[in-house]
Amino acid sequence: MKYYKLIIFIFFINIGCKDSMEIPDTGRKIVINGLITNDSLINVRIGTSSYILDINGKTLNDQQDLKNAEVKIFRNQNYTDSLEHFLYGYSDIYDTWWVFVPGNYKSRQSVAQPGSEYLIKVKASWFPEATAITNIPEIVEIENVDTFRVILAPGEFVSLNTGIKCKIRFTDPLSVTNYYLLTVKKVPTVSKFYNNIEINSKDPIVEELLHSRYNEGIAFSDKVINGQTYELSLVIRNEDIAKVQTYEEDYSLHFILYSITEEYFKFIKALNRYSKNFGNPLADPVMMFSNVNGGFGMFTGAAVSSVSIKYSFK
């Protein structure tokens, strides 16, 4: 229905000819993407922006990646580490050694510490220096996870189905404003090739539902549950977690609660809106949120708490 206005325009008026336009070229900038957590070595991806009309910017391998950048990490204003560029490494997602696209920088020893402030400084050839600061929030533990089977109502998912209702209990710290991201992963017991599971939730505290091939989860803040112990409700589809073939290995469900920063929360919201409006010619464009000075992207921290449940759903 949203395209009716366009249809009417075309019917009534006809869209006229179009001319190409000159767009100002304001130079390139460094892009930093990185989430540093208390459960893994510091790892970021460094890239560059492209001129909007530049055809060469269309794939990750095509863009001018920074293989020789100077990437320094400071913890609580003290120099801690320099990250190294690597093309080969162990992929948690694919559970194997992997050739990465250029631009991966990783620490050999540093793991982010909750409660600390981290600064990243990236210098490279002719690009302006890019910096970003983030804090690692304190861990908020998942205290309990309850699951039970339900018949999903229309609207909870597109198709009618049976599903698993999950209740995740945690206690929000009283003294600070907290932001959270919760994801569910389906992890095989032998191999580690995990899938992100689509989650739906009508819980009143949920502010953002992330639904895409690459990003599943729910984001919320503690604005109505500050300092309380809370049971968050969500549902997942049975077909997403059930075994398709009997010879498949068993799986476990990993419920992961990320205690995230305010800027990461804003980034999630902006990215979600960007995706919803993308391709809608009548919607106003969404300004992407970035916390990188002198560049683009998001350098942020999270404290991770997780609970695993083994299951053998059919």
Add this chain to the structure above:
Amino acid sequence: MQKFKIIILLLHIIVFYEANCQHIVVSGYVEDLNSGERIIGAYVIDTITNSMVQTNDYGFFNIKISDNKAAIMATYIGFRSDIISLQSGSDTLINIQMKPVLELNEVVISSSPYKHVVSSPPGYSVIPIYKLASIPSLGETDLLKSIQYQPGIKGGMEGSTGVFVRGGGPGENLFMLDDVPLYNVSHLYGFFSSFNTSSIKDIKLIKGCFPARYGGRVSSIIDVRSKDGNINSIKGEISAGIISSGVLLEGPLFSKKTTFIISGRRSYFDTYSEALKRMDILGDNFPGYYFYDLNARIAHTFSPKDKIFISFYTGKDRIMNKDEATFEKVDAEKYSETDKQTSGWGNMVGSIRWNHTSKYNIFINTTFALSSYNYFLLRDHKTLRTDTAMNNNEINYNAYYGSAISDIIMKADFSYSLNNNHKLFAGFGNTFHRINPGINKYRIYNRDYNENLDTIYLDIEKSYANDILSFSEPHIYFEDNIKIKNKLDINFGIRLSGIVLSGQSKFRVEPRISAVYTIAPPFALKAGFSRMTQYFHLLTTSGISSPSDLWIPALKGLEPLRSDQWNAGFSYDWADKLLISIEFYQKKLNYTTDYKNGASLLTDLIPWYEKTTQGNGKAKGMEISIEKQSGRFTGAFYYTFAKADRNYRDLNNGISFPFKYDRLHDLNTSLNIQFSKKVDVSVLWTFGTGYPVTIPYEKYFPALNLIDNIQFNMIYYYPSINNYRLQPYHRLDLGIHYKTQNKLGEHRLSLDLFNAYNHKNPVNMYFLQNYSFQQVYLLPFIPSLTYTLKFY
């Protein structure tokens, strides 16, 4: 009722005091001799004392003469009256009849046509109705499009009826039809206005220095008055254009005391599309669309002091789409799918007004009105699967979205002339609002049936609704208009308004003042200040006036919108030939409301007050107006130099950005040449700086999923909101009008050439897959022909 009594008491005290001054009052109405229509804004002059007053919105005047003699006449552009000599020892009631002098050989204007206009308050314009037909148009004469040519006013997207006044938003204009506000004043997504020009008597546009009697919106007042109906004989008008056709009938009903006017208009897009579908030029699923509007009014004069008006207006738009598909295999199942979508919107207004002149010559207008606006979007989706054994499975999906607003309006307005140089206005009223800021409902219905069985195994109905709010918006005002030594004309007043809902009530005081100082008869200096408060915000998602734009109240944490506007300028009557005006304004808007970054009406199922953010706006500018309103050559030159921006904490990183319709230079020039009694030609050229749009300068890979650091699609980096200017806009419109008369009546044929030199004016830009930006142009050269018959 208590307020009513207090105002009456105060006025009577003043009247009693004034009665001791031994004035004789001559009051009455100024009328058009041919139709009996009362003329708004006519000047009534006592030629002996040179005292002058102006008729009010109902054509009523009240002039005081200091001895028993008076020689009264009335003047108005395009009309003249004879001088009426009076000799009376007591108050007298007269009706002055004016004769139109529009005919070419009757243009005999002894004094300057601008004599009185020079001293009108800043920001105040009257749009001559008789001029509307001579403005080149796109298909048909449109009131709102003619307003767009005024200085300080932007039209929004090309071809639309948008009105953006002095940096204000689309929801900041009070459109009043016979004292009753309308919420949506356009058809076809803003391309045509809801006002049928053939039934309109007067249009007043106020964009600054608002008198205290007006309120409820912060940027402009567009006060439209309908005709009462011809008092002498039955007359009518039939018009046919490329967009719609209309009919009007007016005349006396039973006697000259009662008149009626009824007019209607309907578009025929649906007729076109049905014909094109039958010819297989359009697909069956192409949407059908129509709009119509209907105005009806009865006016009855009980006595020279009492008149009642009953008015009704309704306007509707409908768009329908039906999509059907059937798939059938031999010896296999049959599958059919039907999808119907309908949306509609419309206003309905009914009002009763009573004009009464008390024995103390207090003019009282009492209004009771009902006004409503609603929008809906309906979808019916049905699938039917029939297997080879004739077992049927039917799934129905029905979805509905609707929003509505309805008002009950009660108000009383009083005016009284202390003397010819001192006039008082007062009034109070209340509007009871009931607003539904959006409801979503859906139903899924699943059924299996065959010859022997009918099983419903799923029937789920759900709804998501914003709370329906009922609240009231009361107001009370007092206004004083005083002229000192025929040099200084001061209008000052105060308005107290509010929004009342249990626990959330808010009241605001709105001071207003304006002054016009006439240095010499042809030259006047003007200045003023006005504060306006608006208790409704209009949420829009795009540049197009959309019926789904949502009106929301200043409740649930939202503050009322407020504007403070300062004005200064001068007017000069140059040798009785040209009226030259220059005005400066500065406007500050507080608590403008918009969607948060990327939020929109349907995509987020959260309450409206969580989708919105409030900010501020600033606008300033200079408007130059040069008009020639009489003679064979008439025309206007309007230039505006203006700047408008917005600032929201939650948008654009808290940095100010240009308003969507910010235009630094805006020029409109028009010329009308009356070649003969029958033929006239109009030329209109318009030029403006390109509107700002938001476009990306760079792109980069974000981490779509920071946890797994997945980067897949590039996103665009928009440096700021409205960071790029479209190319300048310019367009030439031509109109040739031929008028003749015969036994049937007056025939008028208009040939209009819109965008005569076919300039490609950009309305937007978008980014293509081939890595280039392109500008979108909407309206090329469009000729149109309109025929109108006025019969008597």
